[in-house]
Every structure is written in C-alpha cells, then in structure tokens.
Amino acid sequence: MSKLLKEQISDMQMLCEDVYRMKIKSEYVSLNAKPGQFVNIRCGGIDALLRRPISICDVDRENNTFDIVFQIKGKGTEKLCHKCAGEVDIMAPLGNPFSLDDKYKSICVVGGGIGTFPLLYLLKSSTASEKTALMGFRSESAVVLEEQFKAAANTVEVVTDDGTYGKKAFVTELLEQRILEQKPDIVYTCGPAPMMRKVAAIAEKSDIACQVSMEQRMGCGIGACLVCACKTKKGGNDDWGFSHVCKDGPVFWSTDVCWE
Amino acid sequence: MNEIDLSVDIAGIGFENPLIMASGTYGFGKEYAEYIDLNELGGISVKGLTLQERKGNPPPRIAETPAGIINSVGLQNPGVHAFINEDMPFLKKYKTKIIANIAGNTVEEYCQMAEILGASEIDAIEMNVSCPNVKAGCLAFGTTPKGIEEITSAVKKYCRQPLIVKLTPNVSDIRSIAMAAEAAGADSISLINTILALAVDIHKRKPVLANNFGGMSGPAVKPIALRMVYEAAHAVKIPVIGMGGISSGDDAIEFLLAGASAVMVGTANFVNPAVPAEILKGIKEYFKRYKYNSINDIIGKLELN
Numbered sequence: 104m105s106k107l108l109k110e111q112i113s114d115m116q117m118l119c120e121d122v123y124r125m126k127i128k129s130e131y132v133s134l135n136a137k138p139g140q141f142v143n144i145r146c147g148g149i150d151a152l153l154r155r156p157i158s159i160c161d162v163d164r165e166n167n168t169f170d171i172v173f174q175i176k177g178k179g180t181e182k183l184c185h186k187c188a189g190e191v192d193i194m195a196p197l198g199n200p201f202s203l204d205d206k207y208k209s210i211c212v213v214g215g216g217i218g219t220f221p222l223l224y225l226l227k228s229s230t231a232s233e234k235t236a237l238m239g240f241r242s243e244s245a246v247v248l249e250e251q252f253k254a255a256a257n258t259v260e261v262v263t264d265d266g267t268y269g270k271k272a273f274v275t276e277l278l279e280q281r282i283l284e285q286k287p288d289i290v291y292t293c294g295p296a297p298m299m300r301k302v303a304a305i306a307e308k309s310d311i312a313c314q315v316s317m318e319q320r321m322g323c324g325i326g327a328c329l330v331c332a333c334k335t336k337k338g339g340n341d342d343w344g345f346s347h348v349c350k351d352g353p354v355f356w357s358t359d360v361c362w363e
Numbered sequence: 364m365n366e367i368d369l370s371v372d373i374a375g376i377g378f379e380n381p382l383i384m385a386s387g388t389y390g391f392g393k394e395y396a397e398y399i400d401l402n403e404l405g406g407i408s409v410k411g412l413t414l415q416e417r418k419g420n421p422p423p424r425i426a427e428t429p430a431g432i433i434n435s436v437g438l439q440n441p442g443v444h445a446f447i448n449e450d451m452p453f454l455k456k457y458k459t460k461i462i463a464n465i466a467g468n469t470v471e472e473y474c475q476m477a478e479i480l481g482a483s484e485i486d487a488i489e490m491n492v493s494c495p496n497v498k499a500g501c502l503a504f505g506t507t508p509k510g511i512e513e514i515t516s517a518v519k520k521y522c523r524q525p526l527i528v529k530l531t532p533n534v535s536d537i538r539s540i541a542m543a544a545e546a547a548g549a550d551s552i553s554l555i556n557t558i559l560a561l562a563v564d565i566h567k568r569k570p571v572l573a574n575n576f577g578g579m580s581g582p583a584v585k586p587i588a589l590r591m592v593y594e595a596a597h598a599v600k601i602p603v604i605g606m607g608g609i610s611s612g613d614d615a616i617e618f619l620l621a622g623a624s625a626v627m628v629g630t631a632n633f634v635n636p637a638v639p640a641e642i643l644k645g646i647k648e649y650f651k652r653y654k655y656n657s658i659n660d661i662i663g664k665l666e667l668n
Contacts (some may be wrong), residue, residue, distance in 0.1 A: 107398050107636055145634070149430040152581055152634055194398075194636070320423045322432065323633040325397075327390035327408070329439050330425040345439060346418050350394075 104324070105197050106131055113168055114185040118247040118313040122158070122217065123184045127191060130167040132159075137200035138225035139316055139354040142171060143324035144183065145192040150249050151179035153251070156349065158221035158293075172220040172248070192200025197324055201225050201291055201314055201354050207231035211287035212256075213302050216240060221316060222293055223248060226255035231288075233257055235281060239298070241276030275301040275321035282309050289313065290353050292357075303357035313357035319348040326350030329336065334361040367650045368657045369643070371405070372623050373602045374525035374550035375420035376486050378460055378625060379613070381646075381658055382639050384531075386411055386464035386489060387407030387436065391450040392457075396635035398636035403643070405625065407461035408489050408553075409446065411494055416442040416470045426571035431581030431608075432630055433560045433567075435574040436468055443476050448485045452590050461526065466491040470504075481523035488524050490515070493531030493556035505531045505556075505666065508543035513647035515547035527585045527604065532584075532591055533559045541603075545610035553604035553627060554595055555588045581630040582608040585658050589621050596622025596663060610638060612645015618663040 116124035132142070136159050143154040161170040175181050203225070210231040212222040219238045226234050234256040240246045242265050253259045260281075262272040275298060279288065286309060292302040293316035306313035322328035331353060332345035336359055343361050346352065369380040369637060383406035392407050401407070419439025426433045441449070441466070454461045459552040462494020463485040467473040477488055492505030492514060504514045511528065521524050527581045528544040530537065532555035544552050557578025596603040605623030608632040609615050618626045628633070656660055 149582060152425070152430060152432065152630070153427055154634065160435075173485070192635075195607055217619055235416070262603060320425050321389075322425050322434065323636075325394045325636070327394040328425075329390070329419065329436050330422070332419060332422040332424055332439070334421070338576060343418075 139201035142195035146179035218294030381625035385627035431583035435577035478522040519548040538598035
C-alpha cells in the first residue's frame with residue numbers, strides 16, 4: 104500500500120550534469136518498496152503543480168533510506184535539484200513492480216540513459232545466480248552508477264552512442280550478443296521507448312520472457328485521472344485498451360504492450 | 364459556541380459538507396481511499412460515464428501549464444452498466460453522496476443512461492454537456508441556451524434522481540445558459556467545466572496533447588470560474604455548485620460567497636490527496652473567525668462595490 108508521507112532528505116548528490124541522486128529517510132518506503140516502483144514527489148511552486156513520478160533506484164533497509172535518481176527535464180525537476188535538505192512530500196511506493204521470481208536463475212537487465220536507474224534495485228533484490236547488466240548511455244559524461252551495478256551484477260557492459268566510453272554501439276546489440284553467448288531466463292528493460300521496443304522484439308524472437316518499464320506523462324499517479332495511457336492487448340484476440348502506466352504499470356510484460 | 368454545521372442541501376440531497384470531488388479527477392473513489400477517509404467527503408462525482416465503454420484518446424493526455432493542467436482523456440470509462448455492477452458496491456459502503464456524471468453522443472443516449480441509473484443507488488445525476496475532448500455530441504449541447512434546454516427537458520423526464528447540469532465556460536454568456544437549464548427543469552447546475560486550451564511543444568512544433576486541444580483546469584482558472592459562478596448564481600434560483608481551481612479553504616469560501624451552495628474539488632486532488640481535509644479545516648477556521656454557524660450564512664454574501 105502506498106502512503107502520503109512527509110520525509111526528510113538525508114543526502115543529495117550530483118552524479119553528472121543534470122543528473123541527481125536524492126537519498127530520503129523513510130522507514131515505510133524502505134520496508135515496502137519493490138523494484139520498479141516509483142515515488143510521486145511534490146517539487147513545489149505553482150509552476151510545477153503536479154507531482155513528478157521518479158523511480159526508486161536503491162533501498163537501504165539497514166539505514167531506512169531509499170534513493171531516487173532523476174534528470175533535470177523541466178520546471179519540476181529543476182526545483183527538486185535545489186532541495187538539499189529538509190522535508191519532501193511524497194506518495195510512495197507506487198505502481199506495479201518488476202516480477203522477481205526464484206525460477207529466473209539467469210537475468211539480464213537492459214537500460215538506456217536515465218532508464219538504467221531502477222534496474223539497480225532490481226539487480227540487488229534478485230536471487231538469480233547469473234545477473235547481467237547491459238547499459239547504454241549517450242556519452243562518457245552521462246555514464247553513472249557503474250560501480251554500483253558492478254557490485255550488484257556478475258557481468259556489466261557499458262556502451263555509448265558516440266563511443267567515448269566502452270564500445271560505440273546500441274545496447275540492443277549487446278543483448279543480441281548476450282543471448283547468443285548465454286540465454287537469460289528473463290530480460291528486464293527500462294529506457295527510451297524505441298530501445299525498449301527493440302529489446303522486446305529481440306526477447307520475443309528468442310522466446311525469452313521480458314518486462315518493460317513504460318513512461319508517460321502522469322496526472323495523479325494513482326490510477327484516478329487516467330491520463331498516463333499505454334496501449335495494451337486485451338484478451339486473446341486483436342482487442343486492445345488503454346492501460347495506465349501509474350497503476351497497471353510502470354512495469355508491463357512486453358508481450359502485453361501494443362508497440363507502435 | 365455551537366458546533367459548526369457544514370451540511371448543505373442541494374435539490375433535496377443532504378450533503379454532510381459542501382465538498383464534492385469533481386468528475387474525472389477522482390476515478391470511482393477507490394484510488395483515493397488509501398489516502399483519506401471517503402466518509403469525510405460531502406460527495407463524489409464519478410468519472411464521466413457513457414452508455415458503452417469508451418477507450419479514450421491516445422496519449423499524451425495531459426500537459427502542465429503555469430498553475431494549471433490541460434487534459435484530454437476523452438471519457439475513457441467502462442460504461443454505465445459496468446460502473447453500476449462493479450464500482451457502485453464499493454462506493455455505497457461510504458456515507459458520502461455519489462453523483463453519476465454522464466455524457467453521450469445523442470439526446471437518446473443521455474436519456475437511456477438516466478433511466479438505467481434511475482434503478483441504481485446513486486444520489487444524483489450530473490449531466491456533462493460540456494466535455495471538450497470528444498468529437499461528437501456532448502459539448503455541442505452545452506453551448507447554446509436552446510441546446511441546453513432541449514437536452515435538459517428531455518433527460519429530466521427519465522431522471523428518478525435530481526439532475527445537475529454541468530456547464531461549459533466556453534460560451535459568451537453563461538447567464539443565458541444557466542437560465543435555460545433552470546427553465547428546462549434542472550435541479551442544480553455545476554460549473555465550470557474545463558476551458559478549451561492548447562499547449563505547444565516548440566521543439567516538435569506540435570501540440571503537446573495527442574488530441575491537439577484539451578480542457579484546462581487548476582488554480583489558473585479560478586478567477587474566471589469565480590466570475591462565471593457569480594453570474595450564473597445571480598441568474599438562477601436553483602442551487603449552483605462551483606468549481607475551478609479550488610485548492611484551499613479560502614478558495615472554497617470565495618466560491619460560496621460568490622453564490623455557490625457547494626463546491627467541487629478537482630485538480631488539487633492530484634497535487635495533494637489529503638486536500639479535502641485541509642479545505643474543510645480552512646472553511647471551519649473561517650467560520651470560527653467570523654462567527655458563522657452554517658454554510659447558509661455565507662452563500663452568496665459577496666457584496667459588489
């Protein structure tokens with residue numbers, strides 16, 4: 104169950120240009136948050152009226168804290184990055200989490216840009232014996248949290264669009280290669296929609312289960328306003344409907360999504 | 364001093380307090396039950412219902428603007444029958460009054476829905492003749508006095524519960540529209556629905572919303588809403604339900620003073636699910652400060668200069 108909470112910021116750090124990690128003290132969220140879930144955070148000010156949904160990147164149960172990592176994209180996140188201490192108004196944890204089943208012995212996460220962040224908590228929570236993280240960034244300057252991913256996965260590969268760090272390649276090429284070497288039981292992905300669409304297609308072709316974390320402009324964050332629509336399949340035939348990223352998602356099975 | 368009485372009667376329905384959650388912002392109530400006690404609300408106007416299920420518009424369905432939002436959901440809903448069978452039982456567990464908001468493509472559809480809902484346990488019907496986000500019908504009925512009069516008198520015949528007509532602000536003279544609704548038998552009117560608006564993505568040189576235009580709400584529209592509520596309330600004798608950007612007790616008091624008998628809270632719920640309790644607290648503080656005992660003491664008490 105999600106709660107409306109007033110919690111304290113315990114740390115704030117700039118990870119790279121425009122990307123920040125906020126550590127928030129919250130016993131409730133640290134105990135209840137599952138990988139793939141998000142917080143809906145109030146940024147403040149009348150210009151950024153709506154809360155901003157930001158996925159949970161990491162949880163520290165010993166210290167009752169959790170991390171969110173976000174990129175400055177507009178007025179809300181711009182305001183948020185200036186909060187270094189004090190209280191934050193959050194609704195959390197929200198959304199449908201990633202499916203972590205003990206039957207998945209070998210897992211592979213595929214992240215693009217800021218979409219990589221929620222995959223860290225997933226890797227840490229998974230009981231799989233073989234964990235692979237494939238991450239793609241725009242450029243060397245955007246590569247963050249690599250050490251944390253290395254500590255959480257057996258294999259970590261990083262590529263960049265411009266080749267300034269790792270190979271110059273798309274992260275989807277890494278996935279194709281990985282499947283040839285060792286086929287994972289499940290692929291989890293989060294990042295730009297075109298990347299996730301490709302990941303879903305690759306997984307489906309190889310008959311691998313795949314979960315995607317979708318993104319859409321949200322209103323309430325709890326399934327009441329119905330604005331964050333995501334076209335999904337309904338029943339066994341060609342019927343479809345609009346599911347909602349905040350409540351039915353953000354995590355969907357890739358085969359349930361109508362990719363357009 | 365006596366206990367403050369916030370109860371209000373609208374068309375024979377006794378609301379425990381004048382706060383009603385605005386249609387389209389509160390789903391069918393259950394999403395918010397995790398955050399507040401729904402019993403504390405005067406009423407809930409549920410997500411707009413249509414005769415058949417509607418899938419709604421493609422995303423993006425929302426854009427943020429200074430102190431406001433523009434939405435174009437396009438009446439996504441499971442249809443009136445599914446609402447009665449699957450969502451009403453949950454809502455009836457609470458003492459809060461339930462208003463069914465209905466929208467249709469034709470007069471016949473509205474009448475059919477009113478008849479179907481007549482057999483249900485809902486407390487009132489709010490007729491949406493002002494949705495800016497669907498292509499056929501709906502808004503067309505709400506923009507002329509003649510249109511309002513025709514649809515209101517037709518639907519009223521099928522209503523077992525009180526009929527509230529929800530008015531659009533996208534008209535040149537709200538008074539004539541309000542009077543037409545009253546003349547045709549409306550038991551109450553609610554306003555304002557959202558203001559037709561546009562948000563532009565300058566990088567894509569396209570509208571932000573997939574449906575191009577949408578309806579604007581939030582604190583930015585409050586002054587316009589207040590003016591229209593004032594005008595409508597002074598043109599009719601039936602009770603007026605005011606809405607548009609209400610986020611605090613003071614905001615609600617402004618609408619009551621302008622002539623509203625009750626208020627609806629919409630966009631503010633997205634920002635803060637606990638806002639109804641805060642608004643009620645604010646109203647009570649105002650009452651204490653000025654030694655009012657009843658809502659009726661302040662309705663329409665705005666004195667023009």
